[in-house]
Amino acid sequence: MKIEEALNNLKHAIESERLAHAYIVVGSPREEGRCLVEQVLSLVFCSAKKKPCGDCRGCLDVREHTHPDIMWVEPQMKSRKISIDQIRDLQKQVFQTSYSGGWKACVLVGADRIGDQAANAFLKTLEEPPKRCIFFLLTDSPQFLLPTVVSRCQAINVASGLLNLPSDLRDKVVDILTHSSAVVSGKRSVITAFGVGERLAGLLGEIKDGIEKEEYQIAEEGSLDEDDDTLDARVSSRYREIRSAIIHALLLWHRDVLMLVCGTDKGLVFRKEAYDCLAKKAEGLTVRAALRNIQTVEEMNRQLERNMPDKTVLDFGFSRLN
Numbered sequence: 001m002k003i004e005e006a007l008n009n010l011k012h013a014i015e016s017e018r019l020a021h022a023y024i025v026v027g028s029p030r031e032e033g034r035c036l037v038e039q040v041l042s043l044v045f046c047s048a049k050k051k052p053c054g055d056c057r058g059c060l061d062v063r064e065h066t067h068p069d070i071m072w073v074e075p076q077m078k079s080r081k082i083s084i085d086q087i088r089d090l091q092k093q094v095f096q097t098s099y100s101g102g103w104k105a106c107v108l109v110g111a112d113r114i115g116d117q118a119a120n121a122f123l124k125t126l127e128e129p130p131k132r133c134i135f136f137l138l139t140d141s142p143q144f145l146l147p148t149v150v151s152r153c154q155a156i157n158v159a160s161g162l163l164n165l166p167s168d169l170r171d172k173v174v175d176i177l178t179h180s181s182a183v184v185s186g187k188r189s190v191i192t193a194f195g196v197g198e199r200l201a202g203l204l205g206e207i208k209d210g211i212e213k214e215e216y217q218i219a220e221e222g223s224l225d226e227d228d229d230t231l232d233a234r235v236s237s238r239y240r241e242i243r244s245a246i247i248h249a250l251l252l253w254h255r256d257v258l259m260l261v262c263g264t265d266k267g268l269v270f271r272k273e274a275y276d277c278l279a280k281k282a283e284g285l286t287v288r289a290a291l292r293n294i295q296t297v298e299e300m301n302r303q304l305e306r307n308m309p310d311k312t313v314l315d316f317g318f319s320r321l322n
């Protein structure tokens with residue numbers, strides 16, 4: 001779901017006083033997820049008639065994370081976990097009267113990074129929620145939340161796929177996509193197509209190594225008693241998510257090309273910033289070929305899901321893309 005759409009739904013819920021106690025916001029805790037939460041909070045805490053005004057004390061405090069009625073709970077630096085002490089602190093605060101006499105809010109940033117003990121304590125709060133208090137659980141890995149927690153929240157998914165990637169990675173992926181489109185659109189060359197598949201496979205390898213390093217480091221620093229299987233599962237799940245985000249981006253790319261081949265106007269193109277490149281690509285293709293590209297990417301996705309080796313799938317897939 002797009003952020004504007006999610007925001008509209010929530011605005012409606014606020015106006016009709018049908019706001020849920022707790023929302024799970026699926027999206028990057030640093031980007032689109034946080035962006036949505038801040039915008040909703042501006043709606044709730046803005047004191048102007050036309051909300052959000054962006055200028056009042058409320059709006060400013062939301063933006064700067066200094067609002068006395070909003071608690072931002074982030075994983076601790078060292079353990080990278082939300083601790084039981086943080087949850088106890090939160091429980092104390094949510095039952096105090098609000099400073100502004102209105103709503104209170106709690107945002108758990110990276111809510112999946114909550115330890116079991118802390119999660120169970122937090123669950124109690126969700127079971128008997130304080131009045132006029134809204135909880136946001138911000139996460140890009142909702143599969144790590146306790147099912148009992150999930151069942152007490154409404155989920156909003158604003159994950160934009162590619163945006164979940166750190167910006168340096170995102171640039172690399174976009175570069176590969178643009179490049180693949182540019183080289184293959186001229187004289188079709190199997191060698192360059194293989195090269196692109198290889199570059200993407202190489203990048204995926206780098207990504208996986210990075211995740212592995214990070215997770216093992218977190219486990220070591222926080223002296224968490226997670227066994228290797230749990231760690232491997234975490235690494236593999238994060239990696240698969242990024243990989244599928246990249247394949248999704250590839251799919252959107254070819255969807256854009258198909259739309260242009262069919263004569264759709266620029267306004268409906270997903271990646272407007274790459275319009276020239278897409279248009280050039282579309283020029284040389286028939287509808288049939290553009291459709292076949294989409295099928296090829298979908299097939300690549302299925303093969304990856306079936307655990308075929310990344311490099312084999314990408315090499316073969318890219319060699320078939322027109």
Ligand SMILES: [Zn+2]
Binds near residue numbers: 046
């Ligand atoms: Zn305002």
